[in-house]
Amino acid sequence: xxxxxxxxxxxxxxxxxxxxxxxxxxxxxxxxxxxxxxxxxxxxxxxxxxxxxxxxxxxxxxxxxxxxxxxxxxxxxxxxxxxxxxxxxxxxxxxxxxxxxxxxxxxxxxxxxxxxxxxxxxxxxxxxxxxxxxxxxxxxxxxxxxxxxxxxxxxxxxxxxxxxxxxxxxxxxxxxxxxxxxxxxxxxxxxxxxxxxxxxxxxxxxxxxxxxxxxxxxxxxxxxxxxxxxxxxxxxxxxxxxxxxxxxxxxxxxxxxxxxxxxxxxxxxxxxxxxxxxxxxxxxxxxxxxxxxxxxxxxxxxxxxxxxxxxxxxxxxxxxxxxxxxxxxxxxxxxxxxxxxxxxxxxxxxxxxxxxxxxxxxxxxx
Amino acid sequence: xxxxxxxxxxxxxxxxxxxxxxxxxxxxxxxxxxxxxxxxxxxxxxxxxxxxxxxxxxxxxxxxxxxxxxxxxxxxxxxxxxxxxxxxxxxxxxxxxxxxxxxxxxxxxxxxxxxxxxxxxxxxxxxxx
Numbered sequence: 064x065x066x067x068x069x070x071x072x073x074x075x076x077x078x079x080x081x082x083x084x085x086x087x088x089x090x091x092x093x094x095x096x097x098x099x100x101x102x103x104x105x106x107x108x109x110x111x112x113x114x115x116x117x118x119x120x121x122x123x124x125x126x127x128x129x130x131x132x133x134x135x136x137x138x139x140x141x142x143x144x145x146x147x148x149x150x151x152x153x154x155x156x157x158x159x160x161x162x163x164x165x166x167x168x169x170x171x172x173x174x175x176x177x178x179x180x181x182x183x184x185x186x187x188x189x190x191x192x193x194x195x196x197x198x199x200x201x202x203x204x205x206x207x208x209x210x211x212x213x214x215x216x217x218x219x220x221x222x223x224x225x226x227x228x229x230x231x232x233x234x235x236x237x238x239x240x241x242x243x244x245x246x247x248x249x250x251x252x253x254x255x256x257x258x259x260x261x262x263x264x265x266x267x268x269x270x271x272x273x274x275x276x277x278x279x280x281x282x283x284x285x286x287x288x289x290x291x292x293x294x295x296x297x298x299x300x301x302x303x304x305x306x307x308x309x310x311x312x313x314x315x316x317x318x319x320x321x322x323x324x325x326x327x328x329x330x331x332x333x334x335x336x337x338x339x340x341x342x343x344x345x346x347x348x349x350x351x352x353x354x355x356x357x358x359x360x361x362x363x364x365x366x367x368x369x370x371x372x373x374x375x376x377x378x379x380x381x382x383x384x385x386x387x388x389x390x391x392x393x394x395x396x397x398x399x400x401x402x403x404x405x406x407x408x409x410x411x412x413x414x415x416x417x418x419x420x421x422x423x424x425x426x427x428x429x
Numbered sequence: 430x431x432x433x434x435x436x437x438x439x440x441x442x443x444x445x446x447x448x449x450x451x452x453x454x455x456x457x458x459x460x461x462x463x464x465x466x467x468x469x470x471x472x473x474x475x476x477x478x479x480x481x482x483x484x485x486x487x488x489x490x491x492x493x494x495x496x497x498x499x500x501x502x503x504x505x506x507x508x509x510x511x512x513x514x515x516x517x518x519x520x521x522x523x524x525x526x527x528x529x530x531x532x533x534x535x536x537x538x539x540x541x542x543x544x545x546x547x548x549x550x551x552x553x554x555x556x557x558x
Contacts, residue, residue, distance in 0.1 A: 101491045102466045292465070292492055358513070360469050360489050382468040382491050390468075412487070 073118035074209045074267035078274050082288050090181035092119040092206075095290040104293035105384055108256055111285030112215030114278055115294060121184035121205040122264065123191065125175040129198035134168065134175060136332050137194060139316055140324040145170040150236045150253050152324055154316045155190065156334030160341055161312040162319060163190060165304060169238050169251060176249060176264065178210075180306045209270035213277065213286070214260030214297075216428075221281040222261055226250060230261065244276050255294060257301025257426050299392065300385045302352065302424025308363065308379045309350045309393055317341055318395075320350045320423065348375060351401040352425065353409075355390040356417035361409045367394050368408040368415060374400040377409060385426040394420075431550060432457070433524050437539070438549035439482075439500040444524065445543070447534065452501040455528040456488060456519060459553045464490040467519045471497075472508045472530050479503060479532060481540055486529075488519065501540045503532035 070093045079086060084095030095116065097104060107113050125134060131143040140153040149170050155163040164183040169176040179187045184205050191201055213222050219231050228241045230250060238251035246269040254260040265273060278286060295305065302320075304310050310319040315338060317325065327339055341347055355361055361380040366373055380392030394400075400407065403422045408415035436444045442460035446453045461467065469489040479485050481502035488495045508530045511518055519527035534540070544552065 096492070097465060100466055296491065358469055359471070360494075362494060382466075 071119075071206055073116055073206070074270040075116040075118060075211075075274055078271055079116065079288075084288070084290060087291075089291060090119055090184070092181065094119055095288070096292045097290040098288045101290070101292040101296060102384060104287055104289035105296050107285060107287035108215045108258055108289055108293060108297055109385060110216065111287070112213055112217045112221050112260070112281060113256070113287055113289030113293065114274070114281065115212040115214065115289050116274070117210040117212055117262070118206070118208070118267070118270065119181040120210055121179040121181060121187065121203075122208050122210065123177040123179065123188065124202040124204065125177060126173070126200040126202065127198050129196060130175050131170070133196050133199045134177075135329060137191075138166075138332060139326060139329075139334065139338065141326050141329060142168055142170075142175070147172060148237050148239060150238055150251055152321075154310070154321060154324060155187065156316065156332075156338065157312060158334055158337060160315040160317075160334045160337030162306070162310040162314055162316055163187065163312065165306055165310055165316075165321065167253060169249065171238075171240065171249065182307060207267050209265050209267045211263045211265065211270060211274055211277070212254055212260060213263070213281075214254045214256040214289075215258050215286075217281075217284045217286070218258070218260040221277070221284050221286050224280070225277065233261075235259075244273055246273055255301075255303055256297040257303070257424065258297075258428055295379075296381050296383070299379050299381050300383055300424065300426035302426075304350070305379060314350075314395070315341055315347070318347050318349045346398060348395055348397055349401050350378065350393050350395055351403075351405075352421045352423040353377075353392055353394050353407060353418045354386070354421050354425075355409065356419065358390070359411050359416050360390045361392055361411065361416075361418070366410040367396055367400075367418075368410065369396075369400045369405065370408075374407075383425055391421075391425050393423075396420075432546040432553075434546050436524070436546065437500065437543035438546070438552075439498065439543055440552065441496075441498040441500075443498060443500045445500045445540070447501070447539070450534050451506070451531055452503065452534050452540075453528050453531050454500060456497070456523055457549070457553075458523045459556075460488075460495075461520045461523045461527070464488060464493060464495055466491045467516045470512045470516045470519065470529065472512070473499075473505050475505050475508060477505045479505060482542065497529070499532070500543055501532055501534055503534040505530055506533050507531040 134142040249264040365377040375396030405420040486497040
């Protein structure tokens with residue numbers, strides 16, 4: 064296959080090639096969709112641990128005393144109330160309440176670290192700059208800094224020997240500034256897999272050696288490199304949205320199932336009035352989890368019916384090892400068809416196959 | 430990697446082994462590897478009469494749906510029932526236990542438009558880059 068020269072490479076590109084990773088274009092980057100196989104990598108993350116390159120994701124920094132207050136005017140969740148070193152999920156919306164991006168903020172002593180989806184990196188950078196404040200300095204590290212994730216039940220065991228702080232004591236959705244194998248890093252107990260795990264923000268220059276050292280040392284504990292294919296399966300099982308599927312500029316955080324993050328008690332933010340009206344009317348199409356009754360897999364875009372009536376479409380779908388090998392996914396359906404237990408029909412190659420609405424998530428770690 | 434001898438191959442990465450008037454059909458190792466983890470196989474029905482090169486089913490992996498084009502025409506006489514409970518057999522043994530279906534060919538002479546092992550290997554080597 065020809066690879067357009069315009070595709071960007073992360074600092075870990077040579078590692079993926081050396082590991083036999085299958086590289087595909089993703090959000091402007093050449094990224095590994097799999098190494099040994101999606102199911103094997105999924106199993107490694109659920110039972111042991113997986114190592115992910117997430118350096119394609121956008122890393123922005125917000126500097127200045129006013130940064131958190133400024134971010135509060137642009138996002139649905141609270142930023143200024145974050146404790147030092149806390150991480151928090153958040154969403155940017157437009158005036159109509161449509162989702163521009165779903166993100167994570169990390170509160171460091173002197174700055175906020177903002178991680179945006181790779182697919183929205185340029186749009187979000189433009190959005191932030193267009194609303195910039197003289198009191199806030201924005202820095203764009205997209206593609207230059209690296210992000211390595213260690214995810215799985217053995218993540219602490221594998222990573223602890225490399226880190227100069229007690230990572231076992233680091234709380235979920237908190238971070239620290241630490242040295243990892245001598246490399247300055249932000250170590251965060253966050254992830255997108257439904258497992259315990261860590262995300263390591265490091266310089267691009269130091270990332271390859273760290274990646275190799277982690278993989279080498281972690282192999283004995285079952286650490287495997289894992290690609291974007293396994294990551295998508297893992298996040299869907301964990302009930303986590305993926306921008307472009309459960310969220311979009313046409314889908315508000317409420318519709319996308321992220322209403323818990325919308326803080327209408329905040330004084331003002333872009334999209335607040337639209338979201339308040341939507342919540343009040345409560346008549347919008349929304350995301351729900353579903354499982355196919357039979358063995359035929361659904362795919363994104365397949366039409367969804369309730370009786371004879373079309374009520375929506377499949378948004379995400381996957382075979383799910385952690386949900387009994389069933390075919391699971393999310394649908395975007397009318398409110399009346401979104402309640403757990405609702406019988407649905409999914410049209411697959413001209414035939415309607417039975418499915419049911421089920422509560423999210425499909426997988427919760429014990 | 431050499432392709433197994435004694436089989437004929439299609440450009441769509443199916444193989445067939447013809448023994449008398451029976452032809453067994455499967456997908457190649459290259460095909461299963463390109464698809465990745467196979468989670469569902471939709472096969473033609475026993476008794477169905479297939480036209481050579483027609484789309485007769487699908488092979489679905491975790492990431493993709495792929496049409497199955499039959500390299501030989503004829504009446505389906507048997508399907509591989511083991512694949513319903515274990516579609517990954519196609520990944521593990523594409524040329525053996527992961528066969529898909531058997532047809533009774535109308536004309537036992539070699540079907541047209543298929544490739545020898547050497548010609549198929551050349552096709553794969555070209556496509557792999």
